Amino acid sequence: MIHRIIEWSLRNRFIVLVMALALFAWGVFSVKKNPVDAIPDLSENQVIVFTEWMGRGPQLIEDQVTYPLVTNLQGLPKIKYVRGSSMFGMSFIYVIFNDDVDIYWARERVLERLSTVSRTLPAGVTPQLGPDGTGVGHILWYTLDAPEMDLGEQRALQDWYVKFALQNVEGVSEIASFGGFQKQYQITLIPNKLLYYKLSVADVINAVRTNNNESGGRKFELSDIGYIIKTSGYLKSVEEIANIAVATQGGIPVRVADIAAVQMTGETRLGIFDQDGEGERVGGIVVMRYGENAAAVIDKVKAKMQEVARGFPQGVKFDIVYDRGELIKESVDAIRHTLIEEMIVVSVVVIIFLFHWRSALSIIIQIPITLAASFILLNLFGISSNIMSLTGIALAIGVIVDNGIIMSENAYKNLSERYAQWQQQQKK
Known part of the structure; x- marks a missing residue:
């Protein structure tokens, strides 16, 4: 031959x-x-299922969330094994598929199974898939250099402007935010006053929820002009929350301010991000989509960052702390x-x-x-x-x-x- x-x-x-x-x-x-x-991508062919149930301990998360998910996901085709991890308020399930399985086919199979498993979970608990990235998908880390803004404002800028803009870049799976304070209205109940007014926590929650709503009416015509009638009842300030009536006793309304302290604060944090020992910073992690060209995606993200920076307040700029493009x-x-x-x-x-x-x-x-x-x-x-x-x-x-x-x-x-x-x- x-x-x-x-x-x-x-x-x-x-x-x-x-x-x-x-x-x-x-x-x-x-x-x-x-x-x-x-570096070569040697990570396993996996799909991550993330479930959040804040305020619950690891053992409760393990019994009511992690265990039901692991046992139900084990029957999927072409999988090697399923691993589960429980921590305070969160559950992570790692579904490891065979190496020759297409990652998006695997994600579809997991979603199909989750649609039936979710009914067995506690009320309000919704599992969701992690990003379609890999173990080496973190290609770029950046922070916001904003000396004139507090950490809450920086986090709001990151979550509501920068994140949405960079997520549109082709090849980017997720922009994971870190650092700063996520602003929220916080109601701190006073137990003694709840007992005095004979109210429960559920009463307060229901009152706040029903008063933070918007409902539509109907179309009203007057002089050949149509008007849309609606009510806008979303809460917009600490004062509005404090003045919500929880109950009426003796003809006198019991307000939230009578039984609790209302303030604008940040969500409970599990850690901080300090850069070069100069103080806290707010930033994000660019996670690359599975199978993309890392060098090309980094170049596109950098080009988009230059465009996004034009809309920043004066004195704010990007500071890249990790760039795999240079490596x-x-x-x-x-x-x-x-x-x-x-x-x-x-x-x-x-x-x-x-x-x-x-x-x-x-x-x-x-x-x-x-x-x-x-x-x-x-x-x-x-x-x-x-x-x-x-x-x-x-x-x-x-x-x-x-x-x-x-x-x-x-x-x-x-x-x-x-x-x-x-x-x-x-x-x-």
């Missing part, structure tokens, strides 16, 4: 050259399309320079040892063609250009020229023997 291939190649050298050029062109196109990252650039450039140096050294060694330019050229030309063709296989198997894959290609350069040298020496030896036999026949 090999002899026939060699014979056909010798008789159709032009076709072989055209095929080699086509393979090289395809490889160059694959190089441009191959995703670039600094990608330095890593890939280092490997690229190593590849070029190895190609030059190998070419010089081949020329010196063979000392025959046609033989050396036939071997050297294999290096760029083989390197370009290797990226075709990288794209085929979904492998990015990273430190590991490019280092493997660099180590394989010696193997590439070894085969060519052996074939050239073998051809030269056979030709020499045939030439000697021909000379002997001529003498006879």
Whole structure:
């Protein structure tokens, strides 16, 4: 079989050259399309189910949320195992699928099962899927440099402006906010006064909920003009909450201010984010979508950040604290320079040892063609250009020229023997 291939190649050298050029062109196109990252993605093929039930202890979360979810999700097809983790107010379920399973197919299967499992959970508890990212999806961390704004205002700017703008960038799965205070109205009940007025916590909650609502009316026509009637009852200040009537006793309304302290404050925090020991900061983490090109996504996010910064208040700007783009650039450039140096050294060694330019050229030309063709296989198997894959290609350069040298020496030896036999026949 090999002899026939060699014979056909010798008789159709032009076709072989055209095929080699086509393979090289395809490889160059694959190089441009191959995703670039600094490190390979070795994380498991997983889907995360996150459930929040604030105010409950880990044991209650484990019994009423984590355990029912784990037992019901174990019956999904093509899964390896299901892991659960319970903590104060939160539950995490990690559904690990086989490596050959498409991640979005897996997410659909999990959603289908959650639609039936949710009915067995406590009232008000709704499990939700985590972002469609991977364990190495954190590609960019940034903070807001806003010395004139307090932490609550910075967090509001991050949550209601920056986050929504950056989430529209192609390839971004999620913008995870951190730091600062999430503003909220907080009602601190006084137990003694609740007992005095014979009220319960549920009474206060129901009063606040029913007074924080908006309802629509109907269309009213007057003088050929239509008016839409509606009532706007959303609470907008601490004073409005404090004046809500919870009950009436002896013809006198019992207000929220009579049984509780109302204030504007921040949500309970589990930690802080301090930058360089200079104080707290507010920022976000850019999570890349599964299978995207990290370098391209980072460039798009940075371009979007420049656009978003135009709408900032005066004195506010972005401060990038972690940028994998720099690591990608330095890593890939280092490997690229190593590849070029190895190609030059190998070419010089081949020329010196063979000392025959046609033989050396036939071997050297294999290096760029083989390197370009290797990226075709990288794209085929979904492998990015990273430190590991490019280092493997660099180590394989010696193997590439070894085969060519052996074939050239073998051809030269056979030709020499045939030439000697021909000379002997001529003498006879």
